[in-house]
Amino acid sequence: MTEIPQNGAPSAPILEIRGLRKSFGDLSVLKDISLSVEPGNVVSVIGPSGSGKSTLLRCASFLETADGGDILYDGQYAMKDGVYASKAELNHCRTRFGMVFQNFNLFPHYSVLRNVSEPPLLHGEDKEEVRERAMSLLKKMGLEGKENAYPCQLSGGQQQRVAIARALALRPEILFFDEPTSALDPELTGEVLKVIRQLAEDRMTMVVVTHEMPFARAVSNRVIFMDKGVIVEQGHPEDVFGAPTQERTKQFLRNYQS
Amino acid sequence: MTLMTMIVKMSEGLGKTCAIFFLTLLFSLPLGMLVALLRMSRNRIVSAVTRFFITVLRGTPLMLQLLAVTYGPYYLFGANVARNKLIPVVIAFAINYAAYFAEIYRGGIESIPVGQYEAAEVLGYTRMQTFLRIILPQVVKRIMPSVTNEVVTLVKDTSMAFTVSYQEMFTIGKQIANSQTSFLPFVVAGVFYYVFNFIVDRVMGRIEKRLDYYK
Numbered sequence A: 001m002t003e004i005p006q007n008g009a010p011s012a013p014i015l016e017i018r019g020l021r022k023s024f025g026d027l028s029v030l031k032d033i034s035l036s037v038e039p040g041n042v043v044s045v046i047g048p049s050g051s052g053k054s055t056l057l058r059c060a061s062f063l064e065t066a067d068g069g070d071i072l073y074d075g076q077y078a079m080k081d082g083v084y085a086s087k088a089e090l091n092h093c094r095t096r097f098g099m100v101f102q103n104f105n106l107f108p109h110y111s112v113l114r115n116v117s118e119p120p121l122l123h124g125e126d127k128e129e130v131r132e133r134a135m136s137l138l139k140k141m142g143l144e145g146k147e148n149a150y151p152c153q154l155s156g157g158q159q160q161r162v163a164i165a166r167a168l169a170l171r172p173e174i175l176f177f178d179e180p181t182s183a184l185d186p187e188l189t190g191e192v193l194k195v196i197r198q199l200a201e202d203r204m205t206m207v208v209v210t211h212e213m214p215f216a217r218a219v220s221n222r223v224i225f226m227d228k229g230v231i232v233e234q235g236h237p238e239d240v241f242g243a244p245t246q247e248r249t250k251q252f253l254r255n256y257q258s
Numbered sequence B: 001m002t003l004m005t006m007i008v009k010m011s012e013g014l015g016k017t018c019a020i021f022f023l024t025l026l027f028s029l030p031l032g033m034l035v036a037l038l039r040m041s042r043n044r045i046v047s048a049v050t051r052f053f054i055t056v057l058r059g060t061p062l063m064l065q066l067l068a069v070t071y072g073p074y075y076l077f078g079a080n081v082a083r084n085k086l087i088p089v090v091i092a093f094a095i096n097y098a099a100y101f102a103e104i105y106r107g108g109i110e111s112i113p114v115g116q117y118e119a120a121e122v123l124g125y126t127r128m129q130t131f132l133r134i135i136l137p138q139v140v141k142r143i144m145p146s147v148t149n150e151v152v153t154l155v156k157d158t159s160m161a162f163t164v165s166y167q168e169m170f171t172i173g174k175q176i177a178n179s180q181t182s183f184l185p186f187v188v189a190g191v192f193y194y195v196f197n198f199i200v201d202r203v204m205g206r207i208e209k210r211l212d213y214y215k
Helices: A053-060 A087-094 A112-122 A127-140 A156-168 A186-201 A213-219 A237-242 A247-257 B003-011 B014-039 B044-059 B062-077 B086-110 B114-122 B127-164 B169-180 B184-213
Strands: A015-024 A027-037 A042-046 A068-073 A076-080 A097-100 A174-178 A205-209 A222-227 A230-235
Touching: A015 A053, A027 A053, A027 A068, A027 A230, A042 A053, A042 A213, A053 A174, A053 A205, A076 A087, A097 A156, A097 B114, A112 A127, A112 A156, A127 A156, A156 A174, A156 A186, A186 A205, A186 A213, A213 A237, A222 A237, A222 A247, A230 A237, A230 A247, B003 B169, B003 B184, B014 B044, B014 B086, B014 B127, B014 B169, B014 B184, B044 B086, B062 B086, B062 B127, B086 B127, B114 B127, B127 B169, B127 B184, B169 B184
Parallel strands: A042 A205, A042 A222, A097 A174, A174 A205
Antiparallel strands: A015 A027, A015 A068, A068 A076, A222 A230
């Protein structure tokens, strides 16, 4: 199940990246990266530190300025051949994705509820509707009764679940996770992964940069292995994890199995 | 002259001391933010010029700046010295304190993790919304101890107005001390400043406590 057909035809990708390039000074971090994410797909991006996984997500979410290539959301160009679209068009693209950071980046001076509900309110959405949505998202994240707490009163796992609710409150078409459990101790990692797994079951489209190999294998329907700024291997998780074809992939996965 | 008369006479200058204090804060707190933003401007020239002014204002005595603002116009253009000295005094104080506040603000703004900006950007906050809603409230909390420091210093610095003979409390005290050859007015002044700062300390402490609802 790599593709989710709609009306028999393969569905148009939500996110399409073609020939993406990015360097920091002399260091080439992304070299000609192409990928597309179709609705309902969960794509895991794995690879060693410094392989460019996070930079890929940060370019896709416009937090880093890429040097070249195309980025399209729903067929609309955000960047065409290294040239970014207008500010208004980028803002429009921004409404299509949500981002969950490694360090949560919650707003510490806001209550949990305000963290989740302020962004849609600033977009001019109805107050009652936003409140209801925020409360139901918090409930879904297992944070019932925490709406008036402040981030500093929550565990890391709870904070990350608030961050996920905050991203979902804007109803994105695709959700990016940048190592969502790397700042958590193992005990709290589980509760965050459980929530992401639940989203996958709800057919939320997601790109997850992660070091959690069993999770990537179980939850995603495509795995991308990156190293030194290129996609070394990609495919169904059972293929990439079970029968990797590239020597570099085998070497990387061996380190995780031991 | 009895101690009581001294206290009464010096109290008459307290209104002017308070005027310098409150007007300086009223102007320098917002002006400092403007200066901080100019100092952090991406335009190198704007940033460099602002930085130069800050070094001048922090690197020369406030007393000199008071004299320059009060009597400068007379020596430079032959203009009359302001009849109401409160105006040049407040101008000099406000500019001087704005330079200090600007550096405090800058430190505060730069201490906010970049992740806060990134989260706001991805969530669709405009640059203005990000600054006013996300960054500024956190900056205020972080800089409170440094601001308190400056405010306490300002209370004592108001005494500097004696250099331009502005009739605030300390200037009156100094005149009494001279005419009576007595040290007592200085003791009275010291007590006044201490009480003033005791109140300032309480007020600032209360504000800090109110911002204590998050870490």
